[in-house]
Every structure is written in structure tokens, then in C-alpha cells.
Amino acid sequence: MTAIHDGDGNEIADIDLSDKQRALLEADEEIVLIYHTPQTLRSLLGEQNGSFVLRKKLSQIIVNNADRLRAFADLQRAIRAVREQH
């Protein structure tokens, strides 16, 4: 899990980033993350989608839109919970 912060340095969420995404951030690249409710879970979780941008600033990973990151983190928690139950 990688801790993501807002522009003020406040930690917003811990999320899973892939090796490729971490490598891009390490190379000072901005990455766009697109999220959505998985097809098979829409009837349980509703339909959500959005995107946010991450970049590295000093030793922190910064998000450009903290609300969307929170929404994504909430959605991921809900996905995990539903998949473990069903």
C-alpha cells in the first residue's frame, strides 16, 4: 500500500499501486488513475467512476483531487468487503 497525500501534506488514503505506476512516479512522471465500479458489483455498490492524478513531490505522493481519491479508496474497501462475503 502506498500513502497518498494532498497538496498540503495531509495523508488522504493508502492505495495499491502497481509496480509500473510506482516506477513512473519514481521517474517523476505524473500518472492518471481511472477508477470504476466493477461490472459484476454494480448492483450492490452502485455505479461510480472518476479519475485523479498522482505525482511525486519530494518523498510524498501527491494527489490533485483529494475527494476523488477518497471516493476511490472507499470504493476499494467496499469491493474487498463484498468479494469476501459473496
Added chain:
Amino acid sequence: MPAQKIPIEFGEWRPDIALLDTKFASEVENVFAGVNSYLPCPSLLRFATTALPNPVCGLYAARTLSGGWKIYGGTRTKLYVWGLAGWTDISRTVGGAYNVAEGDLWSFEQSGTKLVAVNSNDDPQVVDIDSGLNFAALAGSPPKAGNVKQIGDFLFLSALANSPPTWTNRMIIWSSINDITGWTIGLNLCDMQEFPDNGPVQGIAGAENGYVVQDRGIRTIQFLPGDTTFIFNFNRVLHDRGSISKYGFTAIGDVLYFVSEDGFYAISGQQVMPIGADKVNDWWLAHSDIDRRNVVQAIAGVNKPRMVWAFHLTSASHVYDQEIIYDWSNQRWARATVPAQVWALLATPGLDLDTDGPEPGDPLLDSTAHALDSFAYVGGRPLIGAIDEDGYLCALNGPNMPATMETSEVHLAPGQRAFVSDVYPLDDTVDGPGSVAAGTRERLQDPVVFNTPAPLEITGSAAAYSSARLHRFRRSIPQGAVWTHAQGVLVETQQDGSVA
């Protein structure tokens, strides 16, 4: 009736239909089917001097950034890469020996510079084709899978190991777009799909548009660019038939070929073509080990328009020992008896400039055989390869296999017995011309009895000297003989008892 010469073509091999007085061949072996002839089938020729430990259950050729090729092999416990010095163990260094289930095969797929290898008992493995030393677990914690396939910008895992409720074999999962280390469902288009009916998913086939192959159904996969809600559209095109085998399907272009419970099929988009019906389906069902039809292996030839299915002939077969071959350019079938542990598409190794080695086509550097920039030095010519019974890497480009072709059964003198004196094979066999045997019987209710095979004489004919109401002719061409086409036989015959 004076003696006459009657040409009998071998014709198309269609063992499933009644063959009396038809233009179809009743039997062929170790040949390819041409438009109006049969062509020789080469044998497996070893091009490695060291063997993999048995049993071998994986073989794949991957392409390097520089355009070269690397050949990978797998056993039930290890993964290897092949080089001129032999096989090198590049198994994972963490996690212990692999545990491929008995009878299962590794599934390999190249994705960019990475090679992914999966089997349903181990975590998916990955190695960097250009610089990687050993395989290691694929990042992102993807599920265990029996099949891996790249469709467009996504890596698909299917034939998932059952671990409900999280994963079942009715689910598939695809990676994040252009990121085989991204397996977080709901992120960067990574998602999963579950198919409630049509049984377990055997695998995914295709390239840009794909197919979900289940054991009782086929669905098409279509990427929906710009649609982050659905990502892929799945559309069922066949709901009662699917692939009986985990490895018995592959796509050439947009055409999916697969072997079902009742034989061989092709699907192009929505159109289903029963390519084996009234041709070879019944023969295959009668000549394959029913207990191992779930591991029939499909290979798509890339240098010829052919599909090959390797299977086990009987319960006593310890390796794949029979291949049924479909030529999709002329819709004709043939078969071959080439034993191998596993088959794959490979590529010819390149020739280095400074050798005078024993490789075919590798002349001394100072000869004038090839210019230094000749294409002949560049490897990569596609060929079908295999690991033979003894564990050696081979290519299907050895001396020709011993070939057999048999005509349909004919009444040469309808209502009468016919005497056959000579049989003149219509083929161009150069070395070891082989023989012809006449198969005869008086009534359809009698068994066919073949005469002792008669060798070809200096005249190019074989002395058959047979008399019967019903005749068929079996042409045998010996191992290693050089030939290009075999069309049939020319039979010299007359009504028996008459004077020529």
C-alpha cells in the same frame, strides 16, 4: 473386356462417410492435405543436444527487443530457457518448486518485454525476456490461472483456480490497461467478469477482439474504447458447444478453432462452421483417448495454413502420439503419427557469421554461399516445434515421415470380379520408392484383406496380381524418401477370366 488403365485418386480424407466407389481416401497417415494431392510430412529433428527432464509440459518462443527469439521450456517443477549451450534453469528462487498438475501444461504469453507463465497451481510467473534471469511472481497478486492471453492492451487470466468466493473457474480477470502489474479490480480498467452458465472458462483466444472459450459455450470479447463503465462487451455466440480441452483451441486472425465434445469447429464472428462434420469427427472420437480429451493441444501453423490438434490415441499413450491436421485454405484433413510431449510454435535460430558449425545452411564465412548481410543469417523463420519423447527440443523439419495413403474402395468391373495386374503410383518419390498393396474382398460383408505390399519395379509400377470384386489400394512411401505430391494410383485391370 480388354485390360484398361483406370486412374484412382486418393482424394480427400473423409473417414466418416461411406467410401464405396467414391472419390475420397479411406486412410492417410503422415501426410499433409493439398488441393489435389497429399504432401509429405516431415519428422521431428532434434536441434538441441541436451534434454529436459521428463515430463516436459511447456514450450514457448518469445521475441526479444532486438528481434531475436528465446525458447522457454517447462516441466512440472521448473522453468527453463534454451541456449546453444543447452537448457538453463530459470525457475523462481522464492517459493520452491512449481507444482503443475499431472497432465496439465504451462500457458505462456508474451506481453511487451515480459513473458508470463501460468499454471493453475502456482502464482503467475514473469520474466524479463531481454534481461531477466529467473522467473518471479507477477506483481499485483493476480489469481492463479491455467490460461494467460494478451488481448489488445490487456493481459487476461482465465481458467482460474477455484478459491470461492473470491475466484472461481467461471471467472476471468484482465489487467490494468498496458500494465501487467496492475491487478486492482476497478482501477485503470482492470476488471473481472463472471459467466453464470456454459461451464468453466477453458481460456481466452484471439488478439484484438477475442473469444472466451468455455467448455459448453463461446463468447466474443470486444473492447469498448473510451468506455470506462463496461470496458469489454461479451457476446455469446455459441451456447451448447465449447472446447472440451483446456488447450484445444486457438485463433488465427479472427477465426477461432476448437475441439468440442462432438468434434471440430471454427467460429468467425457469429458464424459457426462445423469443419469436422461428415469428415473426421467420428474418426477422431473413435481414435482418441476419452480420458485425455481434456488436454488435446491445438497449434496454429504460421508458415502454412494449417491447424493441428495433438492428442492421445489410446489410454496406453504416454505422450501426444497422434496429430489431426486441418488445412483451412482447402478445408481438407490429414493426420500424422508424431509422438511428442508438448508442441509449440518456434522460430529458427539465427546463424552466426563466424561459425563453420554443422548447422544446415551455415557455410564457412569465406565461402560465397551467402552475402554477409544475407537474410539467411537472420533467425526467426516460423516453424512448428516440440519436445520429443526423450525430452529433446525438436523442429518439425526432419526427413519425411513414412507415409501411407489409401484409395476408396471401388468396383473396377461392376458386377464382376476384376483382375489387377499392375498398379502405377501417381507420385514423384525419388528415394526408396516404396510399395503398393491391394486390399480386396468379394462382398461388402467380408473383411478387407491386403496382399503383401509389392515393391515398385524399374517400370515405376508394382505387380499387384490380385483378383476380387472390390479393390482398394494402399500406397506406402518409406521414411526419409523425397517426394512432393502423391495424387493416386493408375490401375491396370480387366474383367477376371477374360483375355486381354
